[in-house]
Amino acid sequence: MKGADTVMSSMVEYNDWLEEECINLAQKGLRTLVVARKVLTAEQYTHFEQRYTAAKLSVTERGSRVAAVVESLECDLELLCLTGVEDKLQTNxxxxxxxxxxxxxxxxxxxxxxxxxxxxxxxxxxxxxxxxxxxxxxxxxxxxxxxxxxxxxxxxxxxxxxxxxxxxxxxxxxxxxxxxxxxxxxxxxxxxxxxxxxxxxxxxxxxxxxxxxxQHIARLCLVHGRNSYKRSAALSQFVMHRGLIISTIQAIFSSIFYFSSVALYQGFLMVG
The missing domain is CATH 3.40.50 (Rossmann fold)
Structure with missing residues (x-):
């Protein structure tokens, strides 16, 4: 079983019917699924098993060789049915x-x-x-x-x-x-x-x-996101006002003492 897409339609018979029905089911919002089979004789299976085992034991390009062996069987499949599965949405x-x-x-x-x-x-x-x-x-x-x-x-x-x-x-x-x-x-x-x-x-x-x-995205963005935005805005305003106040007082202090490089605020005060 594989998805009813362009890959699967090239493996089975009745391609025109399959493509038309897939479109009809897809227009209803259903996930399409193709079920097909291929009957192998004992000789065909033995030959496939030998080739598959040899491909798995390859030292180089193992993946591509295994895929090529498997792909050799995925042709002229007998189409059994086409199903449409409804995807149920989550709550809200x-x-x-x-x-x-x-x-x-x-x-x-x-x-x-x-x-x-x-x-x-x-x-x-x-x-x-x-x-x-x-x-x-x-x-x-x-x-x-x-x-x-x-x-x-x-x-x-x-x-x-x-x-x-x-x-x-x-x-x-x-x-x-x-x-x-x-x-x-x-x-x-x-x-x-x-x-x-x-x-x-x-x-x-x-x-x-x-x-x-x-549904949790709505509360995460519209409630917690809004609160976080307001807190960040208030903090940024506080930082700007604090910087303006400190800079203004420091400038006045320096101008009184002939623009000396003496700091008005000590280190422990700035940390506080």
């Missing part, structure tokens, strides 16, 4: 996204799902408000195509951006600054079909915060 995901959006916080979503699935999830989870438009960036593989797509995005205002991982990589290669300037102006950005290098294999370890429940 829609309310949290809507609250953050109303607070002026822009959220970007990176996913490996298909374009249709990512679009449906963005709408159902309220990542994109009902009155906002969607700009789906098409396939981009050349510099000219990237230029045309960016110009089309520039003409649209207040539209969420939905872009594939390969198109994102091409745009970043030729127009990195232009893409970022346009992306930060979008109310939301959805990057679908991300590769493992774009999502990060250990995002939880690389992130500043790791939260089990998405």
């Amino acid at each position: 995901v829609k309310q949290t996204l809507e609250l953050l959006r109303n607070a002026g916080i822009k959220i970007w979503m990176l996913t490996g799902d298909k374009l249709e699935t990512a679009t449906c999830i963005a709408k159902s989870s309220r990542l994109v408000s009902p009155n906002q438009g969607l700009h789906v960036m098409g396939n981009v593989s050349t510099r000219r195509e990237a230029h045309l797509e960016l110009n089309a995005l520039r003409r649209k205002s207040d539209s969420a951006l939905i872009i594939k991982g390969d198109a994102l990589e091409t745009c970043l290669q030729y127009y990195e600054h232009e893409l970022m300037d346009l992306a930060v102006q979008c109310p939301a950005v959805v990057v679908c079909r991300c590769s493992p290098t774009q999502e990060g294999k250990q995002a939880s370890l690389a992130a500043d915060f790791s939260i089990e429940q998405f």
Whole structure:
């Protein structure tokens, strides 16, 4: 069993039917899964086992040789069925996204799902408000195509951006600054079909915060974040006023004693 993507569709029969049904399920926000099989005779299995064992015992390029042996079986598979699994959102995901959006916080979503699935999830989870438009960036593989797509995005205002991982990589290669300037102006950005290098294999370890429940982000940002901002602002004002007072009194003291370099405040007093 493998994900019903372009890789799996090239291994099984009835590719046209499979691709059409995958799109239909993806438009409903379901995760597609293809189930296929291949019947091997005893001779075929023995031959495969010998090649697989030899590849595993290779001293050089072991991984590529093992993958090549396994790939030799992944062809002309018999298609058994196609399933669509619903991803259930956590508690209060829609309310949290809507609250953050109303607070002026822009959220970007990176996913490996298909374009249709990512679009449906963005709408159902309220990542994109009902009155906002969607700009789906098409396939981009050349510099000219990237230029045309960016110009089309520039003409649209207040539209969420939905872009594939390969198109994102091409745009970043030729127009990195232009893409970022346009992306930060979008109310939301959805990057679908991300590769493992774009999502990060250990995002939880690389992130500043790791939260089990998405709904906790609202209280973390809007309550604790606001309190932290107010405390930092009060502390910065205190530091500035303290510096002004100390500097002013020191300047007056020096002017009275003919601008001598004598310090008015002793070290222990400054520490206090």
